[in-house]
Amino acid sequence: xxxxxxxxxxxxxxxxxxxxxxxxxxxxxxxxxxxxxxxxxxxxxxxxxxxxxxxxxxxxxxxxxxxxxxxxxxxxxxxxxxxxxxxxxxxxxxxxxxxxxxxxxxxxxxxxxxxxxxxxxxxxxxxxxxxxxxxxxxxxxxxxxxxxxxxxxxxxxxxxxxxxxxxxxxxxxxxxxxxxxxxxxxxxxxxxxxxxxxxxxxxxxxxxxxxxxxxxxxxxxxxxxxxxxxxxxxxxxxxxxxxxxxxxxxxxxxxxxxxxxxxxxxxxxxxxxxxxxxxxxxxxxxxxxxxxxxxxxxxxxxx
Numbered sequence: 001x002x003x004x005x006x007x008x009x010x011x012x013x014x015x016x017x018x019x020x021x022x023x024x025x026x027x028x029x030x031x032x033x034x035x036x037x038x039x040x041x042x043x044x045x046x047x048x049x050x051x052x053x054x055x056x057x058x059x060x061x062x063x064x065x066x067x068x069x070x071x072x073x074x075x076x077x078x079x080x081x082x083x084x085x086x087x088x089x090x091x092x093x094x095x096x097x098x099x100x101x102x103x104x105x106x107x108x109x110x111x112x113x114x115x116x117x118x119x120x121x122x123x124x125x126x127x128x129x130x131x132x133x134x135x136x137x138x139x140x141x142x143x144x145x146x147x148x149x150x151x152x153x154x155x156x157x158x159x160x161x162x163x164x165x166x167x168x169x170x171x172x173x174x175x176x177x178x179x180x181x182x183x184x185x186x187x188x189x190x191x192x193x194x195x196x197x198x199x200x201x202x203x204x205x206x207x208x209x210x211x212x213x214x215x216x217x218x219x220x221x222x223x224x225x226x227x228x229x230x231x232x233x234x235x236x237x238x239x240x241x242x243x244x245x246x247x248x249x250x251x252x253x254x255x256x257x258x259x260x261x262x263x264x265x266x267x268x269x270x271x272x273x274x275x276x277x278x279x280x281x282x283x284x285x286x287x288x289x290x291x292x293x294x295x296x297x298x299x300x301x302x303x
Contacts, residue, residue, distance in 0.1 A: 004287060005034050006280075007057075009043040011065060013273055014280050021284060032057050038287060039063060041280055046071050054080065061293050063283055065276065067140065068220060069297050070193040081299035083283065086140050088275040089267030093190075094144035096266040097218050100239045101128065101186060104214040104259055126185060126212075128152040134159060134180050136200075137190035137219065138171065145188060157183070161196070174200070181208035186216065193220035201225060206232040214239065214259075218266050221246045226254060233257035241266045 007026040008014050016023050024033040028043055028050060037057040042050050044065040054062055055077050062082045064072075069084050076082065103109070107125045114121035128149075135146055136159040146168070149156050157180055163173035172180060174196075181187065187209060191197045201217065201224035209215065214237040217224050221244035229238050230253055239260040248254060248261060255261060283293055 004038045004284065005036055006039045006041065006284060007033060007037045008041040008280075009065070011044045012041060012276055012280070014041065014277050016281065016284060018284065020288075028053050039280075039283060041065070048073065051076060051080070051082070060287065061283060063280060068192060070220065072298060074298065076299050079300060081293055081296045083293055083295040084297050085276065085279065086295045087279055088272060090140040090144045092269040092271055093141045093218060093266040094148050095269070096241065096262070097141075097145050097188060097190070097216060098148050100216050100218075100241070100260060100262065101133075101188070101214065104216070104237045104239055105131070105186065109259060128154050128186075131155070131185040132157065132183050133186045133188060134177075134184040135188045135190070136174070136177075137188075137192075139190070139192070141218070142188075142190045145190065177205065178208060181205065182210060184209060184213055186214040188216045189219045189223055191219050191223060193222055198222050199225050201228065203228040203231060206236060209236055211235050212237065216240075217242055230254060230257050233259075 003020055005022045005024065006016060007024050009028060010025055026033050026040070035057070037054065037059050039061045040054045040059045041063045042065050046064050046066045046069060048071040050062060051073055059080055062080060064082065064084050067084050067086055067089050069082060072082055105126045105128055110121065129152060132155045133149060134157045135142055138146065138158050138160050146156055146158060157172060159172045159174060159177065159180065161174060163176065164171050189201060191200065201215070203225065206228050217240045219242060221242040224244065226244050237259040240258055241262045242264055243254060243261065246264065286293055
C-alpha cells in the first residue's frame with residue numbers, strides 16, 4: 001500500500017521519513033487537515049470526541065496515546081479500529097508506582113519535613129521487605145509492577161477480575177478483597193475503569209484496610225470514591241496519581257489530606273516519545289504490508 005496519510009498530534013515527535021508516507025499535524029480540535037487520513041495518532045490524553053473527529057476521514061486506525069481507552073465510545077464507524085498505547089507506558093508507570101510506594105513506606109514526607117526544619121530526625125519505618133502488598137490489576141502495568149516488587153522481598157498478593165492460577169501462582173478475584181485487604185501493608189490499584197471498577201475503592205474497601213496502611217491509586221480517578229479517600233486519610237496513607245475530579249482543583253481538600261498527589265505523571269518520562277515512535281512506525285509498517293494492526297482494543301482488527 002502506498003500514499004498513506006498519517007495525522008499526528010503535536011504531543012508526539014514521530015519520525016516517519018518513509019517513501020509514500022504523508023505526515024500532517026493535527027490537534028484534533030480544528031478541522032481535519034486532509035480529506036483522507038489512514039492513521040490518526042491522537043493526543044496523549046484520550047477524550048471521548050476522538051472517534052467523532054476521525055469519523056469522516058476514512059481513518060483505518062485511531063492510535064491512542066494512552067493505555068486506557070474508557071472514554072472511547074463502543075459504536076465505531078465501519079472500518080475503524082482503535083489501538084491503545086500498550087508498550088509505551090507500562091515501564092514508566094511501574095517505576096512511578098514503586099517510587100510512590102517507597103515514598104510512603106520509608107516515610108519520605110517526614111524526612112522532607114525534617115530537612116526543611118533542619119532537624120536530624122532518626123526513626124524506623126515500615127519499609128517493603130517482608131511486607132504484604134495487595135496488587136489489584138495484573139494487566140500490562142500491574143505485571144510490570146509485580147516484577148519490580150520481587151527484588152524488594154515482598155509478599156505480593158495479585159488480584160484480578162477472576163480467580164485463577166497462572167505461571168506465577170495464585171491470582172485472587174476482586175470478590176476475595178474482604179479477606180485480603182485486612183492483611184495488606186500496602187494496596188496498589190491499577191485496574192481499567194469500567195462499570196465493575198468505578199467506585200471500587202469506597203468506604204467499605206478502605207474500612208477493611210489496617211491503620212497506617214498505604215493505598216496507591218495509579219488506575220483512574222473514578223476507581224476511587226474521593227469522599228471515602230478523604231474520610232480515611234487520617235488513618236491511612238493515601239497516594240494518588242489520578243483523581244476525581246481531574247485535574248484536581250485548587251483548594252480541593254485532597255491536596256492537603258492525601259500523603260502524595262502526583263498529578264497523573266505516571267508515564268511521563270523520557271522513554272515515552274521513543275516508545276510511541278516505535279509503536280506508530282510499527283502500525284504504519286503493518287498497514288503498508290497488509291499485516292494486522294497491534295494493540296487493537298476496539299473495532300474490526302481486534303484480535
